[in-house]
Amino acid sequence: xxDHDYQxxxxxxxxxxxxxxxLTLSNHLQEYPTPKNLNYWWTFGGILTFCLITQIITGIxxxxxxxxxxxxxxxxxxxxxxxxxxxxxxRYVHANGASMFFLAVYIHIFRSLxxxxxxxxxxxxxxxxxxxxxxxxATAFMGYVLPWGQMSFWGAxxxxxxxxxxxxxxxxxxxxxxxxxxxxxPTLTRFFSLHYxxxxxxxxxxxxxxxxxxxxxxxxxxxxxxxxxSKDTVPFHPYIVIKDLFALLLFLIVFAFFVxxxxxxxxxxxxxxxxxPLVTPAHIVPEWYLLPFYAILxxxxxxxLGVIAMFASIFVLVILPWLDTSKVRSAIFRPxxxxxxxxxxxxxxxxxxxGAMPAEGAYLIIARVATAYYFLHFLVILPVLGRKExxxxxxxxxxxxxxxxxxxxxxxxxxxxxxxxx
Amino acid sequence: xxxxxxxxxxxxxxxxxxxTAAGAVGVGAAVWPLIDQMNPxxxxxxxxxxxVDISGVEPGQSITVLWRGKPVFIKRRTKExxxxxxxxxxxxxxxxxxxxxxxxxxxxxxxxxxxxxxGCVPLADKGDYNAWFCPCHGSHYDTSGRIRKGPAPxxxxxxxxxxxxxxxxxxx
Numbered sequence: 001x002x003d004h005d006y007q008x009x010x011x012x013x014x015x016x017x018x019x020x021x022x023l024t025l026s027n028h029l030q031e032y033p034t035p036k037n038l039n040y041w042w043t044f045g046g047i048l049t050f051c052l053i054t055q056i057i058t059g060i061x062x063x064x065x066x067x068x069x070x071x072x073x074x075x076x077x078x079x080x081x082x083x084x085x086x087x088x089x090x091r092y093v094h095a096n097g098a099s100m101f102f103l104a105v106y107i108h109i110f111r112s113l114x115x116x117x118x119x120x121x122x123x124x125x126x127x128x129x130x131x132x133x134x135x136x137x138a139t140a141f142m143g144y145v146l147p148w149g150q151m152s153f154w155g156a157x158x159x160x161x162x163x164x165x166x167x168x169x170x171x172x173x174x175x176x177x178x179x180x181x182x183x184x185x186p187t188l189t190r191f192f193s194l195h196y197x198x199x200x201x202x203x204x205x206x207x208x209x210x211x212x213x214x215x216x217x218x219x220x221x222x223x224x225x226x227x228x229x230s231k232d233t234v235p236f237h238p239y240i241v242i243k244d245l246f247a248l249l250l251f252l253i254v255f256a257f258f259v260x261x262x263x264x265x266x267x268x269x270x271x272x273x274x275x276x277p278l279v280t281p282a283h284i285v286p287e288w289y290l291l292p293f294y295a296i297l298x299x300x301x302x303x304x305l306g307v308i309a310m311f312a313s314i315f316v317l318v319i320l321p322w323l324d325t326s327k328v329r330s331a332i333f334r335p336x337x338x339x340x341x342x343x344x345x346x347x348x349x350x351x352x353x354x355g356a357m358p359a360e361g362a363y364l365i366i367a368r369v370a371t372a373y374y375f376l377h378f379l380v381i382l383p384v385l386g387r388k389e390x391x392x393x394x395x396x397x398x399x400x401x402x403x404x405x406x407x408x409x410x411x412x413x414x415x416x417x418x419x420x421x422x
Numbered sequence: 423x424x425x426x427x428x429x430x431x432x433x434x435x436x437x438x439x440x441x442t443a444a445g446a447v448g449v450g451a452a453v454w455p456l457i458d459q460m461n462p463x464x465x466x467x468x469x470x471x472x473x474v475d476i477s478g479v480e481p482g483q484s485i486t487v488l489w490r491g492k493p494v495f496i497k498r499r500t501k502e503x504x505x506x507x508x509x510x511x512x513x514x515x516x517x518x519x520x521x522x523x524x525x526x527x528x529x530x531x532x533x534x535x536x537x538x539x540x541g542c543v544p545l546a547d548k549g550d551y552n553a554w555f556c557p558c559h560g561s562h563y564d565t566s567g568r569i570r571k572g573p574a575p576x577x578x579x580x581x582x583x584x585x586x587x588x589x590x591x592x593x594x
Contacts, residue, residue: 154542158558161541176457180466182491182541190460278486278493280542284558298559303539303575359560 028214033233034240035220037398041111042218043247044104045210050248051101052206056199058094059143066146068192070185073148074274092263098140099266100255102289105133109317114341116329117219123321125212130318132205135198137290142195148188149271150281156183156191158284162297165304182277223329224394232398283358291355292348296374298359299367309371316378323378325386333392337385344377466490471594473586476530484546486535489593493535493543494581495554496591499565503553504528507566517576521566524580532583532591533567539574554578 006027008014017023065084067076080087109129112118118126145156160177164170179186217228226232234240258266266288270281286294296313300306316323331338347370354367472489476496479485484497499507507521508528525531535543542558549555551570554563561572568577583593 154558158540158542161539164541176461178462179460180462180491182536184466184491186460186463186466277488277491278543280557282557284542298573301573303573306573 030235030237031229032214032236033217033229034236035218035226035398036232036234036239037220037222038218038240038243039221040243040247041107041114043244044108044111046244047104047248047251048101048108049206050251051097051104052199052203055094055097055101056203058090058097059196059199061090062094063196066192068146068189070148070188070275073146073188077147089259092259096255096258096263096266098143099258099287099289100251101136102140103254104251105136106289109133110345113344114331115219115221116223116324116326116331118321119324119327119329120321121216122213122219125209126321127318128205128209128212130314132202132209134314135202135205139195139198139202140287140289142191142198144287145188145191146195147271148275150273150275150279151268151271151284153183153275153277154280154284155286156187159286160187162307162310165307167304184277219329220398221330222332222395222398224397226398285356288352288356291353292351293355295351295355295367296371298355299364299371313371313374316375320378320382324382326382326389326391327386328391328394333394334385334389335392336389340377340381340385343373347373347377471592473590473592475589476591477589481529487593489581494593495531495533495535495546495567495578497531497546498529499525499531503565506551507564507568510564510566510568514570516569519566519568519577521568524566524568524577527585530591531565531567532580532593534579534581536578537561537574538569538576538578539572544578 006024008017008023013023062080065076065080065087067073077091080091082088084090112126112129141155141159145152160174160183163177164174166173175181177187178184179190217226220226229235268285285291293310293313297306297310300309326334326337328334331341350366350370351374354363354370357363359367469490472487474485474487474496476485476498479496479498481498482500482503484495486493486495488494504521504525507525510521512518512520521528524533537544537556537558539556539559539561542556544554544556544561544563546554549562549571551562551564553565554567555561556563556572556574559573561574562570563574563578564570566577567580569575581593583591586592
């Protein structure tokens with residue numbers, strides 16, 4: 001937090017602010033010095049906040065019409081779609097909003113990976129972000145169960161059965177999760193309760209995420225530490241506010257395209273069939289945003305090890321700040337990392353595609369190679385690369401490459417100095 | 423400070439430890455109902471058994487009934503299916519069980535129709551052993567419902583059941 005010496009101009013404002021410094025907070029958010037070279041990849045934080053608020057508002061409304069009961073849930077969703085005023089709109093915004101939320105969060109995460117935003121001193125921001133991501137997956141999964149269609153039911157069965165892989169206590173744990181001997185009404189009602197709760201936990205963590213961000217301030221595309229405030233920064237308001245709003249408008253175009261023109265394209269037709277515990281759909285697939293993890297789960301032929309591999313693939317992300325040993329943040333100055341970064345992007349996309357395909361033949365072999373490469377990237381390539389890679393010279397400030405003609409040897413720190421100073 | 427650190431535990435330390443321990447037990451006892459309420463309740467446990475009429479099932483046919491929310495396969499096996507299940511060398515099996523132990527009456531195989539991998543319902547007359555095949559993650563079961571190939575760790579479970587008479591099975 002930059003300045004705490006703010007004084008409200010009005011007498012009432014001063015009286016209130018002395019008792020609860022909300023106006024100081026609001027002033028901090030306006031004046032918050034932001035690197036002036038932030039590109040559009042940095043607008044996804046604001047977009048994600050919008051997504052969370054949208055999901056909470058539409059979710060609260062859907063909760064007024066939805067009935068959490070195995071006999072009534074499927075019908076109540078159709079009631080929302082057909083009878084409730086604008087129910088179709090609110091449900092389609094909520095359902096597609098989940099996909100948009102994940103689209104934005106993946107861009108946000110991969111931006112962080114490219115520009116090294118997870119590195120010191122921003123490790124805590126990153127870890128809170130990963131917890132948010134994990135809670136988002138749990139929330140989305142439980143939300144998908146609520147309409148009680150075939151995919152809801154069998155998705156819930158498969159995912160809760162992951163816990164049966166735990167040695168010795170697995171069966172007791174799954175029975176406890178289900179509240180019975182299979183996914184049934186008790187499972188549905190508790191999922192509804194938790195699906196309502198988790199977004200508010202996420203909201204709390206988002207506040208911590210932003211708080212932790214405002215301590216060191218934003219990273220930036222060239223990944224250097226900057227003085228704040230200085231000629232390298234601009235105040236958050238109005239510069240970043242307007243830029244974020246413009247990006248949000250562009251994002252809303254994509255959002256609206258899905259809601260109004262292809263609201264079911266991201267879902268599965270099987271979920272318009274009511275849950276039937278006697279028949280498993282021929283081809284079970286999770287929602288697109290969980291596919292890479294599903295591919296990792298299926299690529300391991302052992303049940304327990306498959307579950308461990310899937311959770312480990314998220315855990316390696318949590319400890320990423322300590323796996324990446326390079327002191328240079330931005331991939332702009334890491335020519336070899338930059339290539340491995342794009343290999344990772346391709347690898348995750350391949351995993352996603354394999355997760356949607358049947359687990360057999362060539363698909364299974366490719367999924368296994370891609371799974372191995374995923375772990376290789378984080379556990380071997382990143383630690384070694386940080387020590388071996390010859391990084392490019394880093395500018396002293398954001399302004400300097402513009403004024404000096406980049407890269408300018410006279411005004412850039414040489415590599416030796418970088419090692420000492422950083 | 424350093425002097426008091428070296429002192430032997432006194433009566434105050436004892437009271438602190440005892441209070442903390444009693445408090446921890448109390449918190450544990452108060453939390454347990456909050457956790458246990460999620461376990462299967464009395465109404466779920468009450469639906470423990472079900473009787474099935476099998477008089478209409480011909481050899482080679484199978485029926486699926488719901489028991490405790492889960493499908494149960496009741497298969498009347500043909501001679502070839504029984505022979506193929508009983509001729510397998512136990513050493514070949516991932517989860518070795520004799521067919522004689524799984525189907526007391528060789529003609530009738532009764533088991534939970536739940537894949538032991540992640541709980542899908544396997545499809546009948548499919549897969550490498552022309553018996554059951556799970557479409558979710560590709561587990562192949564033989565004519566005794568034993569896992570032969572794929573990620574499932576164990577054979578499909580045989581529930582407790584008795585023949586009430588020649589045409590009725592009671593499951594549970």
